[in-house]
Amino acid sequence: MLNKAKAHIKMAGRNRPVQHKNLSTIFSKLQGAFSDVVTHPKYATDKRTLDKTWKLMDKVVKLCQHQKMNLKNSPPFILDILPDTYQRLRLIYSKYEDNMAALHSIEHFNIFIINLMRKCKQAIKLFKEGKEKMFDENS
Structure with a gap:
């Protein structure tokens, strides 16, 4: 039983960086989407x-x-x-x-x-x- 718990903890430990990476990816995509909306229009005074x-x-x-x-x-x-x-x-x-x-x-x-x-x-x-x-x- 103890081995199963350790294995579960190890798996959870391995998943955290993956989850963290997924969250980072999601946040960076959101940031990109919001920055596209918030940025000023391209100026073309010619x-x-x-x-x-x-x-x-x-x-x-x-x-x-x-x-x-x-x-x-x-x-x-x-x-x-x-x-x-x-x-x-x-x-x-x-x-x-x-x-x-x-x-x-x-x-x-x-x-x-x-x-x-x-x-x-x-x-x-x-x-x-x-x-x-x-x-x-x-x-």
Whole structure:
């Protein structure tokens, strides 16, 4: 009986490193999964991204300028904000045109561009989904 107990302890002793290894593997996989979710999006502040941002902004302005839209000029007025932002982005680009790597290294600017693109896409999506409801003042 004592030999069986010793054998069981030895087996349990051998299994512990295996269990520990399995737990380590599981935790490392979990850590990898969480770090993928938590990490910031890849920043790509280059000429192509800025061109895309400007096109999205132009599209939102054109959609807002539709005659039926009848936007009220009350702060914050999107038809004032977007053209001003567009001009500021052009000015920033002109200063960094020869050194886009420096502009790319400015994290706040990257986040601003990502958020601006996301908001423009959301606005365009609202126009597409809302269709005629966008022109109804009571909607």
